[in-house]
Amino acid sequence: MVFSNPEIWALTLSMAIPLALPAVGGTFSERTGVVNIAMEGIMLIGAFFGVAFSYWTGNAWVGLLAAIVCGALTALALAWGAIHVSADQTVLGMGINIFAAGLTTFLLNTLFGYSGTPVNTPKLPTLSIPGLDHIPYIGIVFQNQSVLVYIGIVLIFLSHWFLFSTRLGLRMRSVGENPLAADTLGIPVWRLRYLGVVLSGIFSAIGGAYLSIGILNGFTSNMTSGRGYIALAAMIFGKWTPLGSFGAALIFGFSTALGIVLQGHGVSSNLLQMIPYALTILALTGLIGRSTPPAADGIPYEPRR
Amino acid sequence: MKALQSILLPVAASLVAIVIGAILVAALGYNPVSVYGSLVSGAFGSLGNLGNTITASLPLIIIGLGIALSFQSGLFNIGADGQYWIGATAAVWVGYHFTSLPGWLHMVLCLLAGMLAGAIWAGIVPGLTKAFVGAHEVITTMMMSYIAILFARYLIEGGPMQQKGYIPQSPLIASNTQFPYFTQGFQQAQLSPISMIIAAIAVLAAWFLLYKTTLGFSLRSVGLNARAAKYAGIRVKLYIVLALALSGLFAGLAGAVQMLGVDHQLLDGFSSNYGYTAIVVALLARNNPLGVIISGLFFGALTTGGQNMQIASNVPASLTNVLEGLIIFFVGCERIIPQVIGWYRRRRSARAQTPAS
Numbered sequence: 001m002v003f004s005n006p007e008i009w010a011l012t013l014s015m016a017i018p019l020a021l022p023a024v025g026g027t028f029s030e031r032t033g034v035v036n037i038a039m040e041g042i043m044l045i046g047a048f049f050g051v052a053f054s055y056w057t058g059n060a061w062v063g064l065l066a067a068i069v070c071g072a073l074t075a076l077a078l079a080w081g082a083i084h085v086s087a088d089q090t091v092l093g094m095g096i097n098i099f100a101a102g103l104t105t106f107l108l109n110t111l112f113g114y115s116g117t118p119v120n121t122p123k124l125p126t127l128s129i130p131g132l133d134h135i136p137y138i139g140i141v142f143q144n145q146s147v148l149v150y151i152g153i154v155l156i157f158l159s160h161w162f163l164f165s166t167r168l169g170l171r172m173r174s175v176g177e178n179p180l181a182a183d184t185l186g187i188p189v190w191r192l193r194y195l196g197v198v199l200s201g202i203f204s205a206i207g208g209a210y211l212s213i214g215i216l217n218g219f220t221s222n223m224t225s226g227r228g229y230i231a232l233a234a235m236i237f238g239k240w241t242p243l244g245s246f247g248a249a250l251i252f253g254f255s256t257a258l259g260i261v262l263q264g265h266g267v268s269s270n271l272l273q274m275i276p277y278a279l280t281i282l283a284l285t286g287l288i289g290r291s292t293p294p295a296a297d298g299i300p301y302e303p304r305r
Numbered sequence: 306m307k308a309l310q311s312i313l314l315p316v317a318a319s320l321v322a323i324v325i326g327a328i329l330v331a332a333l334g335y336n337p338v339s340v341y342g343s344l345v346s347g348a349f350g351s352l353g354n355l356g357n358t359i360t361a362s363l364p365l366i367i368i369g370l371g372i373a374l375s376f377q378s379g380l381f382n383i384g385a386d387g388q389y390w391i392g393a394t395a396a397v398w399v400g401y402h403f404t405s406l407p408g409w410l411h412m413v414l415c416l417l418a419g420m421l422a423g424a425i426w427a428g429i430v431p432g433l434t435k436a437f438v439g440a441h442e443v444i445t446t447m448m449m450s451y452i453a454i455l456f457a458r459y460l461i462e463g464g465p466m467q468q469k470g471y472i473p474q475s476p477l478i479a480s481n482t483q484f485p486y487f488t489q490g491f492q493q494a495q496l497s498p499i500s501m502i503i504a505a506i507a508v509l510a511a512w513f514l515l516y517k518t519t520l521g522f523s524l525r526s527v528g529l530n531a532r533a534a535k536y537a538g539i540r541v542k543l544y545i546v547l548a549l550a551l552s553g554l555f556a557g558l559a560g561a562v563q564m565l566g567v568d569h570q571l572l573d574g575f576s577s578n579y580g581y582t583a584i585v586v587a588l589l590a591r592n593n594p595l596g597v598i599i600s601g602l603f604f605g606a607l608t609t610g611g612q613n614m615q616i617a618s619n620v621p622a623s624l625t626n627v628l629e630g631l632i633i634f635f636v637g638c639e640r641i642i643p644q645v646i647g648w649y650r651r652r653r654s655a656r657a658q659t660p661a662s
Binding site: 035037041077081085086087088090091092094095096097098099100101102103105106109110111221226229232233236268270271273274277278280281284285286293 | 448462627635
């Protein structure tokens with residue numbers, strides 16, 4: 001009964017995108033060897049500045065661009081600390097998460113007051129795929145989804161191709177597996193790590209902007225509500241690959257959608273929401289397909305001179 | 306030199322964060338001096354405010370001890386927030402059952418339940434999976450933390466711990482388990498001498514355990530170099546489980562103390578974030594149990610001062626989160642100091658060599 005309702009599949013896709021994008025971003029970062037738990041914070045930064053610039057300029061696309069720039073800058077701070085200073089990457093990520101949650105709430109209240117962002121903030125358009133949307137049943141999945149859903153899906157497939165089928169992608173992965181070997185081959189370890197972390201910032205920020213100017217047209221304090229951490233889980237469950245992350249995000253998105261649809265059917269959405277976290281622990285323990293991180297993940301590299 | 310650096314670094318990190326905060330506040334058109342002034346007076350301005358600061362710092366201190374202990378054992382317990390809530394849930398459950406017990410025994414049982422629940426939550430899944438299959442504790446403790454909060458929320462939103470009625474909250478704990486407040490001096494603050502004594506005992510216990518017992522020595526050895534500890538005959542796996550369990554035990558105790566001393570019931574929300582702020586508390590204290598008192602009070606003061614600041618100067622209290630995040634970031638970047646010193650020395654020696662060669 002529930003599964004024959006196509007709404008649930010549309011909802012699954014729309015709930016999976018804000019998990020998949022930061023998860024793919026995290027994949028870029030961790031594949032180059034920098035642990036990134038700051039997706040939550042960077043999503044908040046993207047969500048806030050997306051709304052702010054969308055309102056100030058009256059153009060949601062400028063908002064999206066601003067979100068990307070701010071997300072990349074935040075990621076740059078993480079990259080600098082992780083790569084140049086060899087700081088503990090988990091500590092840095094924690095710092096960024098708390099900072100971002102504080103800063104976005106602080107700016108929300110100082111710039112827009114306590115009643116929230118203006119209601120007339122422009123949002124990104126929704127789109128139906130002509131042709132696909134006429135197919136019965138499946139069609140509704142691709143009806144009136146935010147344009148970012150389609151952009152996101154394209155980006156995810158591109159990322160997978162980039163990471164596993166291009167020379168640059170191979171080099172990025174080599175830096176995360178064995179930086180010393182990569183360095184002796186003349187591969188610029190630090191530069192590729194910067195690239196990985198900044199890409200993670202861009203993807204996370206798009207994920208955040210999807211929430212604030214894709215689905216809604218406003219920002220509320222801590223509106224990501226832990227999605228950055230579920231994205232972390234999706235990345236691990238997806239075995240540090242973009243397509244795997246997308247698959248995991250779809251499973252997690254489905255459990256969220258199920259929670260929404262089953263509300264009022266006597267099933268606790270709180271219990272359903274545990275599924276992503278429980279699956280991730282199982283994946284890490286090897287009970288359902290062992291997930292192993294890149295070998296040099298989280299280990300700073302000092303270039304030999 | 307090292308001792309001096311361990312004090313100077315957190316102070317410097319905090320100062321830099323405060324300066325950045327001042328710039329941010331000034332850029333938005335406020336007077337940073339009066340903003341920080343209202344923060345300080347809100348934290349320490351009166352006996353009542355001081356009491357509030359101590360109340361806010363107690364859970365941070367107790368959780369911070371556990372996090373410091375895990376850091377010293379080479380483990381990053383990032384999920385203390387969930388262990389705190391599981392401890393709180395267990396304490397509240399015991400608190401409104403067994404009402405025929407004498408008050409002191411009932412209190413002790415609540416505290417023990419909280420500690421046990423926290424220890425199990427951190428020790429079983431994150432501890433055992435870390436020890437036996439190498440699952441990274443940062444991820445497992447974080448996932449377990451979310452599961453804990455969802456579980457607690459389930460219990461009071463239609464689950465077995467919901468009080469009769471429509472409001473998602475648990476019943477109140479028995480009145481004879483609630484800690485008595487100060488009747489003089491701090492009476493405006495929800496501060497109990499019992500909470501303070503428990504926190505003091507926790508600090509001493511953590512310090513004694515880490516530095517004066519074989520267990521503590523083994524834990525620190527595992528933290529410094531797990532491989533060397535293994536060759537020295539220390540059962541590393543056992544100590545990994547113990548370190549996480551002990552860390553969760555402190556977080557669970559904090560949850561129990563908070564329920565018995567302040568909240569008296571589980572309320573919907575679960576957004577205290579004590580578990581995350583306590584990470585900063587431990588980092589700033591350089592994982593020293595005695596230092597945790599000072600950094601715990603510092604962040605307690607930021608919390609209460611921030612609320613006063615919002616009322617007095619209309620600057621949102623979330624400014625304190627900005628400061629917190631910056632402090633963690635800068636403390637995390639501690640290795641920049643030896644790098645800068647090294648760079649300075651190289652430059653000086655290069656300059657000294659140039660005329661000679």
